[in-house]
Amino acid sequence: MTDSIYNALEADHETQRKLCDDVKASEPGSDSRSQLWTTLRNELEAHASAEEQAFYATLMAHPKGTDDTRHAIEEHQQMHEMIAKLDAMDQAADVWDSLFGKLAHKVVHHVDEEEAEFFPRAKTILSNEEEREAAKTFQTRKSAELEKQRAA
Ligand SMILES: [Fe+2]
């Protein structure tokens, strides 16, 4: 089912993996790095907020979903803190590159773990109705987050 919550989340993950590679390959201090970073940062933040509301809040309502939810939200928080640090740093500095490398590593680990472990487990826990609702909620919240970023 192409409009499933899992497909929507995985499509975002693919975008994140690609943007991580693009930022890494960009010239330190260049306009293109700055634009790619803004796109990735906005994408990561909007995805995490929408994923928490649509997917993890639904999963958390089931006792079997508690551990994965806590684990994922803790990682979202760690990424959020790294993003804030990167935002405050000079993008041309070597330390920016090294912190960005750590963030990119964490992003890839996180989305791999969601896809390989959390989503398959969630499929055994959530009802079809919950998955349908989650897909709708995800689209609505993700669009709202991106709109809020554009207006900022
Ligand atoms: Fe996540």
Ligand SMILES: [Fe+2]
């Ligand atoms: Fe995700």
